Amino acid sequence: MTTYVVLLTGDETAWERLTAEQQASVFAKHEEFARLLASRLAALDGIALPGHRLPATRAELLARAGRTDEALRCFATAIALCHNESERAHLEARRESWLAWRPA
Numbered sequence: 001m002t003t004y005v006v007l008l009t010g011d012e013t014a015w016e017r018l019t020a021e022q023q024a025s026v027f028a029k030h031e032e033f034a035r036l037l038a039s040r041l042a043a044l045d046g047i048a049l050p051g052h053r054l055p056a057t058r059a060e061l062l063a064r065a066g067r068t069d070e071a072l073r074c075f076a077t078a079i080a081l082c083h084n085e086s087e088r089a090h091l092e093a094r095r096e097s098w099l100a101w102r103p104a
Contacts (some may be wrong), residue, residue, distance in 0.1 A: 012101055028077060052082035063098045087095040 041061050047054060059074035075095035080090040 035064065037061055041065065050089070052078040052080075052087070055081065056094075060094070064100075068098060068101075 029085070041058065044054065044058055044061070055074045056078035059071045059078055060069035062068075062074060072095060075091060079088055079091045079095070082091060
């Protein structure tokens with residue numbers, strides 16, 4: 001039987017239902033994902049582009065890395081710089097979705 005695990009937060013994971021091997025796999029994937037996000041964020045450092053796309057990209061990466069406060073600041077910057085109504089609406093929706101996931 002194959003078991004698929006979706007890790008939302010540590011509190012929501014049924015750790016007792018996972019074998020030690022499955023738990024190790026979850027942590028390894030999480031660490032790999034964290035390293036990937038860190039490398040992508042580092043790649044953006046020092047890049048200067050006009051417009052909203054760079055802060056929007058940074059916002060998404062920061063949010064996925066769990067750095068929600070920084071992400072929300074980048075979303076605010078991207079929204080302020082965006083002149084396209086539909087793109088701005090998308091950015092506002094993304095910001096709101098991350099606000100809903102923000103830890104209390």
